[in-house]
Every structure is written in structure tokens, then in C-alpha cells.
Amino acid sequence: MYNYSLHQHINQSLLKMELDITGKDNLFYTRFMANASALRSLYTDLYGSHQKAEEVFNALINTISQAYINRPDALQKADLIKQQNGIWFLSNDITGMSLYVDRFCGNLANMPAKLDYFKELGVNFLHLMPIFESPQGESDGGYAVSNFRKVDDRFGTLEDLQTLKAKMSAEQMYLMVDIVLNHTSYRHEWAEKAKGGDKNYQDYFYMFDDRSLPDAYEKAMPEIFPEAAPGSFTYVPECNKWVMTVFHNYQWDLNYKNPVVFNAMLDNILFYANLGIDILRIDAPAFIWKEVGTSCQNLPQAHTLLQLIKQCVQIAAPGMALLGEAIVAPKEILKYFGTGLATAKECDFAYNATQMAVQWDALATGDVRVLMAAQEEVLKKPYGTSWITYTRCHDDIGLGYEDYMISDAGFNPYEHRKFLKEYYGGTHPVSPATGALFSVNPKTQDARISGSLASLCGLEKALAANHETAINTAVQKILLMQAVSFFLGGVPMLFYGDELGYTNDYSYLEDPGKSYDNRWMHRPVIDWNKNDQIHIEGSIEQRIFTATQQLIKLRKQLPMIADNKNIHWLNIYNIHVAGYIRALNEKKLFCLYNFSNRASYLTWYALKEHGIPPTVLFDHWSKTTYTVGRDDEYFILAPYSFYLLEQM
The missing domain is CATH 2.60.40.1180 (Golgi alpha-mannosidase II)
Known part of the structure; x- marks a missing residue:
């Protein structure tokens, strides 16, 4: 929609930045004008009544424009190629792998030497788990970021990341990294200034002088980690205030009711875009807006915020797609693609967490009725968006699919989930699985499941017993689970180690910074001598690797597997x-x-x-x-x- 005053305002702003809007910068100018009304509308919905609304909106225009100016020519050319190819990420040619750099090969400097390994497997898309600076021992696996623009010394340097990306681009490989929008580490510069009494930076967070509002919030807020981190607020003695800490006491929730916070975090998002990131994984988007009297999850303003981010990225760096990591109920996941007039204009990707969970349900029960009951919701994903499909990831397996899906299959929801927890926790007498329950809620007995793909499929027990039939069965289960994910549509994402059958890694128990979190059992330290077994005929590693390799090859050969809502x-x-x-x-x-x-x-x-x-x-x-x-x-x-x- 044409808006004379808005378009003239943007036009003047771009001219002041000496952009050639009729020449080499015309595509950017066209994108900005095409998205300007939506950008302004979304911004006004969130911040129209804020006292700094106009000042920050002007700063937002400059942030977007400066990001475009800083965008390397090679990335602008890549943007154009992606757009000319339609919706590039719907292709059946893309297969991904998610990994921890340090546990996979030590550091980023070693990663380029491993690209041949991925090429041999057929993987052309890498998700590097959090690599930006976070405090040792209080990192939450890297999701407590103390500097969004500094690669943690454990992994190398920003230059190492740029070198890796350049080599991946030369091999036509894609890269995904995380941005943690919901919170920062309490050691982030903003938090340190807030602790020091700076009111401007205290407004970056939800900070209160007493427990009145925290208590009001907590009446409706569920605990995320009831065992390890009860409650949602932490006392800060340095400034005598209470701060919202939904996840852990060292992770301070950002206050997106403050438009300055939005602009600052958008600047970080566009910084990642200009590193050449192809897909940006937005961690925990369900939590990014808080209101008293609500669960502070999946609120409408969170979706408006994500739509605003999408508009900004579409203008400055249209070649970068967004993944919303919303591991929520099936009906809620679909909302992260956008609804109504914003359909397919929010996140480009979401994790198909429901499908992942019901596959594990079917494997344990031998019954597909719960899996089938879930499909009505999963199929509502709009065209032009896509799923990340997977059997395992760095996280636990939640059983959050809705009760009616279980009831419709003829089961009692409570008893059914109890069976699944016992089966994959390894306590059920007929279970071949070796796993563990994570984050057990002592009040409700809700829990999630930890364990590697291979161990949950029975390979760990079978190898320990040296039982050939059980080994063969476990291998077949592994391939069955992967095949479902590979051919559903969307981008299949392997979790490192699963491609050759790594079982649970219990070395985490010896690390005080990890021993309290059993999810580390399925985040292995790669033994490259073991990985070399993929070339030894008949080895477990060779059987699983070769079969996974063949699945990827078949996927690329079958054009009907592209995610065309078909x-x-x-x-x-x-x-x-x-x-x-x-x-x-x-x-x-x-x-x-x-x-x-x-x-x-x-x-x-x-x-x-x-x-x-x-x-x-x-x-x-x-x-x-x-x-x-x-x-x-x-x-x-x-x-x-x-x-x-x-x-x-």
C-alpha cells in the first residue's frame, strides 16, 4: 500500500546515506518501498505508544540501510540467485547436519578439513550449535550469550568462521547458526551495565525493585526447568533488583517492550546475515514477549515481533531464511509460519517436533494411530514455508503432542505417556532402549527423554550383549526412523554421530559443568578412529553410514520430494x-x-x-x-x- 509520507521519509533517509536508488542500489530501494507499509504497521502495533517510537523507527531505517551497505557484493549476488530460483529452501537437494564444533572436531579451524566427510555423506547444509561467547560453566550449552559478535575462544575466531563459510560457499554448501533472542548471559555488556545501575540498560531487561510484579508474573508462568532452575526471577544484589530469568538464573530475559532492544538485536541479526548465514535459527521465540497474567509463551506480540524481523531481513538480506525454534503444541507451532494476512510471512522454517515425537511413539508401540492422528495439524503448514524434519537433535524428546491425538488412537493419555517414558527410559521390561528421563516434574511427573538415536533404537544394549539379531534389528530401526524424516518433505537434519550409529556418550558425567544435564549423553565427542570404520566393509559404522548416504542420494534423485505441499x-x-x-x-x-x-x-x-x-x-x-x-x-x-x- 502506497503511503506518501512514509515513502518520502524513507526516500530521504536513503539519499542521506548516499545510496544510488535509481542505479546499483535500485533492487534494495524497491524492496524497501515494497515492504515499507508492512514494516511501519508491524512496528506501530508493537511500539506506537512508546515515547521513543519515532526516534527508534528512524534508527531502524538506518539499521536496515547500513546492513545493506555493509553486505558484501558476493552475498548480494547470492541473494539474487536465490530469488531467481524461487523459494530456494524447498528443494529436495538440501540435506543438513547439526553439530557441536568442539565435540565434532575441536574448533572452527579444523572444520574446513571435514568438508570432504560431509560431501561423501551427501550433506550440504550445516547447523553449527552455539559458537558465540558464553561463560564456561554457565553457558546452557552456548545459549547464554555474553557477546553476540565474538566467537567463543573455545571454538576459534570470527575469522575462522568466515573462512569456513567461504569454503562452504565454494562447495555450494549452506550454513545455519543460532541467535538467542529471548535472553543474554548475565555477563553480557548490557547486563553488566544494568547491574552497575545504568537505568537505560536496566530497561533492556525485566527488572523490578521488589517481588510484587515478579510474584504476579509467576502466578501464570510455568517453570521451564523445575529441577535445575525453579522460579522465573532472580535477585541481583549488585543493584538490589529482581530480574526475569525464565530459563536459568544466569540468563536474563530481554525486554522487547522497549523498541531500543528490538533495534539492538536486529542489528545483531543483520550482522549474522552479512557473515553469509543462509538460515538463522531463532532460539526459543515462544518466550520473547511477556505479559502479566499469561504464561508468557506464544503471545500474539511474539508473532508480530517475528514478522517485523522477517520484513527487515527481507529488505536488507533477502537470501537469509529464518527458522523459529518453537517446540510447542502442534497448533502453536503452525502459528510461527504466520497466520491470516501474515501467512508465510513470519518464520520460513519450524522444527517438525510433533512428527519427530509421534515417530518415536510409533516405534515404541508398533502402532501408527497416534502418528496418524497428528497429521491433520502438521499438514496445515502453508506453502512457501518448510519444516526441519529430524529424528534426533541436541535436545530431549518431548511428549507434548496433545491428549486428543492419543485418545483418538484408543489410548489413555496418562498411561500412554507413562509407558513411553518407561520404554525409552529403559525401565520397561520389554524395552531394548537405553535412555534417561530429563527434567522430571515431581508434581506432575511430566518428563522428556534423553538418549542417542542408536541407543533409543536398541543398538547400545545389542552391542553390549553381542547379539547379532538384536544388532540387525536396531540398525533397521535407525534406518526406518531416518527414512520417514527424509522423504516427508522439508529439510532433513541429521544430528552428528547418528549417521554412523553413535550410542550414548557418558563422559559428560565427569564434567561438573555438564553432569547435571543428561542431554549431554546424546551429544557425543567424535572419535575419528571410530568414524574411519565407515570404510570397513561390514562394520556397524559402515552399514549405517552407507545406508544413510543412499537415503540422501535417493532424496536428491526424486524431484517429487521437494516441499511443494504435495x-x-x-x-x-x-x-x-x-x-x-x-x-x-x-x-x-x-x-x-x-x-x-x-x-x-x-x-x-x-x-x-x-x-x-x-x-x-x-x-x-x-x-x-x-x-x-x-x-x-x-x-x-x-x-x-x-x-x-x-x-x-
């Missing part, structure tokens, strides 16, 4: 088997997954209900061709098997 779940008529169709033009791929420890029988009729019934199917995984039988005949799926059947 997935349709099948009615399988068998509670042990899940299946869906991925279609593109006249091509159809039937993806079938048997979660049972026994052979499952699938009526051929299940594959004939959508469009022209297939007569011949080719399985890309086993390289086997099948002739489709009559409706009263069955396709037999082996235990824990999967099939990628293309209609011929």
Missing part, C-alpha cells in the same frame, strides 16, 4: 503401517513404513484409492519391481522395513 497420507487399513504419497506432475511415490516387529500385510487396495491405480511399482530402496495384485491380495512388509515405491 503429500497425502494414505488409509493403510493396518495399524502397524504408515504411508503417504508424494506426487509431482504424473509421477507418484508411495512411501510405506512398517513400525511392527513382525511382518505386516497391506491390502493392495490401499494403493489404488488416489488417481489412476498403479499396476507396477519400483522400490528405489531395494531396487525391486513389484506387480500390483488384486484387492484381496497383500503386499507383505518385513519387520521395521520401509519402501519407496514409484508408480511406473
Whole structure:
């Protein structure tokens, strides 16, 4: 919408910065004008009544413009190429891996030498877990940042990161890093100045003179870490105030009701964009806006804030996509893509945490009904956005999918979750899994699950018992779980070590800074002698690595796997088997997954209900061709098997 005064104001601001708006900077100028009204509207929704609203809005225009001016020519060219290719991140060519740099290879300077490893596997997108400065022993795994622009000495230097990115770009690889929007470390410069009595910086945080407002907030705020960090406020003796600390007492929540805070953090976001970051992972966006009397999670203003960030990034650095790390209820996750007029204009990515969790549900029970009950919500993701699909990540496995999904499958929600916790916690008598419960709430008995993909699939116990059949079963489970994630659509994200079957790493128990947090058991220290086993025929490492490599290769060969909102779940008529169709033009791929420890029988009729019934199917995984039988005949799926059947 044209807004004369706003556009003239921006026009004059850009001319003062000596931008050539009719020449080399015209694309930027065009983007700014096209997004100006939305930018102003979103900003006004949040800050229109703030006394510094106009002053900070003018500063915001300058922040966006300066970021563009600072953007290297190579990145501006990359922006243009990405835009010319449509929505670049929907491609089936992208497969990612998430890793801790220090635990993977020591430091950033060693990372370029490992790029051949990723190329051999087929991974072309890396997520480096937090690498910016955070205090040892009070880092929350790097999510308590004390300097957003300094790489922590443990990992190297900013120059090391830039060197890695340059080499990745030369290999056509993408990079993702985190930005922690919700809070800073209490040792961040802003927090130190607040502790020293600087009122301007105290306004960067939620700081109070007494417990009146903290108590009012806490009446409706759930505890995030009830065992390790009860409560949501911490007393600060240096300034005799209480500060909001939703996660840990060393993580101070930023006050986004102050537009100065928004502008300062946007400047950090655009700094990352100009490092060449392709996808920026926004940590814990559900928490970034707080209101008394609410849970302080998933509030409407949080979505407005993210939409405002998206507009700013779209103007200054359109080649960078945004991932909202919102691990919340299924209906809430979908809101992070934007709703109403803002649909597909908020976060470009979200984690498909619901799908991940219900896959683990299906693996434990051998029953896919809960998995299927979840799909109605998952399928509502709007076109133009995408999922990060995964089986494991650095975090725990939550069981936060809604009770009705469990009830609709015929289970009692409480008893069902209790079974899952016992099964993956390794205390159930029939469970082959080796895991642990994380963050148990003593009041409600709510808990999450820690453990590596391989250990939760039974490989750790099987290897300890030297039981060949159990080993083979565990390997098959690992591949089954990965295959579901790889072919759903979205960008599959491996967690480092899973590509060759790392089991739980218990060395964290010897580190006082980690021993209290059992999530470190599935964050292994890589032994490169073990990784060399991928080249030894018949080794566990070689079997899992080669199979994962083949899954990635197949994904890249099948264009219908691109995330074009082209997935349709099948009615399988068998509670042990899940299946869906991925279609593109006249091509159809039937993806079938048997979660049972026994052979499952699938009526051929299940594959004939959508469009022209297939007569011949080719399985890309086993390289086997099948002739489709009559409706009263069955396709037999082996235990824990999967099939990628293309209609011929």
C-alpha cells in the first residue's frame, strides 16, 4: 500500500546515506518501498505508544540501510540467485547436519578439513550449535550469550568462521547458526551495565525493585526447568533488583517492550546475515514477549515481533531464511509460519517436533494411530514455508503432542505417556532402549527423554550383549526412523554421530559443568578412529553410514520430494503401517513404513484409492519391481522395513 509520507521519509533517509536508488542500489530501494507499509504497521502495533517510537523507527531505517551497505557484493549476488530460483529452501537437494564444533572436531579451524566427510555423506547444509561467547560453566550449552559478535575462544575466531563459510560457499554448501533472542548471559555488556545501575540498560531487561510484579508474573508462568532452575526471577544484589530469568538464573530475559532492544538485536541479526548465514535459527521465540497474567509463551506480540524481523531481513538480506525454534503444541507451532494476512510471512522454517515425537511413539508401540492422528495439524503448514524434519537433535524428546491425538488412537493419555517414558527410559521390561528421563516434574511427573538415536533404537544394549539379531534389528530401526524424516518433505537434519550409529556418550558425567544435564549423553565427542570404520566393509559404522548416504542420494534423485505441499497420507487399513504419497506432475511415490516387529500385510487396495491405480511399482530402496495384485491380495512388509515405491 502506497503511503506518501512514509515513502518520502524513507526516500530521504536513503539519499542521506548516499545510496544510488535509481542505479546499483535500485533492487534494495524497491524492496524497501515494497515492504515499507508492512514494516511501519508491524512496528506501530508493537511500539506506537512508546515515547521513543519515532526516534527508534528512524534508527531502524538506518539499521536496515547500513546492513545493506555493509553486505558484501558476493552475498548480494547470492541473494539474487536465490530469488531467481524461487523459494530456494524447498528443494529436495538440501540435506543438513547439526553439530557441536568442539565435540565434532575441536574448533572452527579444523572444520574446513571435514568438508570432504560431509560431501561423501551427501550433506550440504550445516547447523553449527552455539559458537558465540558464553561463560564456561554457565553457558546452557552456548545459549547464554555474553557477546553476540565474538566467537567463543573455545571454538576459534570470527575469522575462522568466515573462512569456513567461504569454503562452504565454494562447495555450494549452506550454513545455519543460532541467535538467542529471548535472553543474554548475565555477563553480557548490557547486563553488566544494568547491574552497575545504568537505568537505560536496566530497561533492556525485566527488572523490578521488589517481588510484587515478579510474584504476579509467576502466578501464570510455568517453570521451564523445575529441577535445575525453579522460579522465573532472580535477585541481583549488585543493584538490589529482581530480574526475569525464565530459563536459568544466569540468563536474563530481554525486554522487547522497549523498541531500543528490538533495534539492538536486529542489528545483531543483520550482522549474522552479512557473515553469509543462509538460515538463522531463532532460539526459543515462544518466550520473547511477556505479559502479566499469561504464561508468557506464544503471545500474539511474539508473532508480530517475528514478522517485523522477517520484513527487515527481507529488505536488507533477502537470501537469509529464518527458522523459529518453537517446540510447542502442534497448533502453536503452525502459528510461527504466520497466520491470516501474515501467512508465510513470519518464520520460513519450524522444527517438525510433533512428527519427530509421534515417530518415536510409533516405534515404541508398533502402532501408527497416534502418528496418524497428528497429521491433520502438521499438514496445515502453508506453502512457501518448510519444516526441519529430524529424528534426533541436541535436545530431549518431548511428549507434548496433545491428549486428543492419543485418545483418538484408543489410548489413555496418562498411561500412554507413562509407558513411553518407561520404554525409552529403559525401565520397561520389554524395552531394548537405553535412555534417561530429563527434567522430571515431581508434581506432575511430566518428563522428556534423553538418549542417542542408536541407543533409543536398541543398538547400545545389542552391542553390549553381542547379539547379532538384536544388532540387525536396531540398525533397521535407525534406518526406518531416518527414512520417514527424509522423504516427508522439508529439510532433513541429521544430528552428528547418528549417521554412523553413535550410542550414548557418558563422559559428560565427569564434567561438573555438564553432569547435571543428561542431554549431554546424546551429544557425543567424535572419535575419528571410530568414524574411519565407515570404510570397513561390514562394520556397524559402515552399514549405517552407507545406508544413510543412499537415503540422501535417493532424496536428491526424486524431484517429487521437494516441499511443494504435495503429500497425502494414505488409509493403510493396518495399524502397524504408515504411508503417504508424494506426487509431482504424473509421477507418484508411495512411501510405506512398517513400525511392527513382525511382518505386516497391506491390502493392495490401499494403493489404488488416489488417481489412476498403479499396476507396477519400483522400490528405489531395494531396487525391486513389484506387480500390483488384486484387492484381496497383500503386499507383505518385513519387520521395521520401509519402501519407496514409484508408480511406473
